[in-house]
Amino acid sequence: MKLERNGAVFGAVVFGAVAAMTLTACGSDNNAASSTVDTxxxxxxxxxxxxxxxxxxxxxxxxxxxxxxxxxxxxxxxxxxxxxxxxxxxxxxxxxxxxxxxxxxxxxxxxxxxxxxxxxxxxxxxxxxxxxxxxxxPVALAYNLDGVDDLVLSGEVVAKIFNGTVTTWNDPAIAALNSGTELPDEKINPIFRSDSSGTSDNFQQYLEASSKGAWTVGAGSDFKGGVGEGAKGSAGVAQAVASAPGSITYVEKSFADQQKLAIAQIDNGSGPVELTQDTAGKAIANAAxxxxxxxxxxxDLKSIYGSTEAGTYPLILAxxxxxxxxxxxxxxxxxxxxxxxxxxxxxxxxxxxxxxxxxxxxxxxxxxxxxxxxx
Structure with missing residues (x-):
């Protein structure tokens, strides 16, 4: 897969690939009822x-x-x-x-x-x-790290990974959240969306709200972290992580599942929270x-992204x-x-x-x- 280094100039918005099916440029045009829902x-x-x-x-x-x-x-x-x-x-x-x-x-x-x-x-x-x-x-923090299946991260640490402050997997900031887990002395390779993306915008808004000031470059549809490698579309970043040990990305959960990627738990200050339907649903129910x-x-995305309520998974794409x-x-x-x-x-x-x-x-x-x- 061709990856693009941060700093490349991108023109028109490149539309993201989608999961589970091949699409044509003309879009969806369903003309037969195939629903299993009782309507x-x-x-x-x-x-x-x-x-x-x-x-x-x-x-x-x-x-x-x-x-x-x-x-x-x-x-x-x-x-x-x-x-x-x-x-x-x-x-x-x-x-x-x-x-x-x-x-x-x-x-x-x-x-x-x-x-x-x-x-x-x-x-x-x-x-x-x-x-x-x-x-x-829900947006997954999907990663590829051999032997580490239950990684815990916080908004602050994720911000430092994607702005280049934390560069190795055994950094003390990561180790402090993963007591008892043997973390490798391996370089972290952040993978970001190279195309203009609402996922990037929401992810960076999450970092602004949850990182205790560690994320200072703002939000927007273009990734602003300044480090890592870019790949186009949700499918693109998931595939890039699957093929690159030591890498991590932000991507919709369905794409992480499709590539069978590990997904980090998030500690928002009230303990590690696994990404599940219930924990993500709790964040939505409390939205303002x-x-x-x-x-x-x-x-008001800050009501979701900045939540410290126990059992709430805060990284949600609306x-x-x-x-x-x-x-x-x-x-x-x-x-x-x-x-x-x-x-x-x-x-x-x-x-x-x-x-x-x-x-x-x-x-x-x-x-x-x-x-x-x-x-």
Missing amino acids: SASTALCDGKDKLSGAGSSAQKNAMDEFTSTYIAACQNKGKSVNVAYNPSGSGDGRTQFIANQIDFAGSDSAIKGEQAEQAKQRCNGNDAWNLPLVFG FKGSGTGDLTL TYEIVCSAGYPADTSAAVKSFLTSAANEGQQTLADQGYVPLPESFRAKINESIAAIG
Whole structure:
């Protein structure tokens, strides 16, 4: 695999590879119901236009496949034929296409904000665009270290690994978190996303919130740590770690599982926490919102990333569906609401099998309120 050293110049956003299947550039276009979910109680009305289009985050691609197949099945039960085509072209591209009115909704690992939010407002006929966090995926600290299966790290130590302060696996800072574990005197090789990535943005926001000041270079879709080697896409970094002993990366759990990589526990100050559905779900259930929590549901990520609550796994990637709060044509509005209603409810049932974290009940209630309020 070709790796790119940090400092190389990258042009347009390169979209990430996705797990478990080969994709074509035209994206997902499921036209047959293959869902195993019981959709008989679906509250989706299946009204509005028959076909919806979306693009953006590659991290949510497998979830979007589940949502689409479940929605098709739910609407077939009502005697209606529908479809959703989703292109995993990257979060930045999704936001751009949404602003340009080329798609009905965007998937993004970062909330739309600032100048882009103002541009989206024009697309929505003067109405705000809402960020609805519908897909959560835990981000694994995946590593390749022979003989070390139960590594424990903290936000501070992870920041020092990815900024080049901690360079060997037996560094005293790592040893202090791993009492009784024999750590090799081996160079650490950090692997980062070389393409513009919402995962990089969220990972670096986590480091800002949890590293006790060790991470000083900020966040953003491009990795800013200044050390290590880059690989493109989620699949790319996972494959790079699998082939390079001594390496570590940040990647969605499903990609780490696919490569059979070891995953570090995180000690957020209350003891080591393993990455599980329960520990990640606890972090989501405790999340706060930047606004009132009505309509737009942009998350206050510090409430997740900076949590010191026992048993909480704090490194979570939230993927938003970006929609117009109002201003859609009537048939588009009805279809968007119908699809998202299905996704937020019966669509969550199989997400755990895909490596995601289903929405906790209290959080799902908030999502349903916002979907119902789309004009």
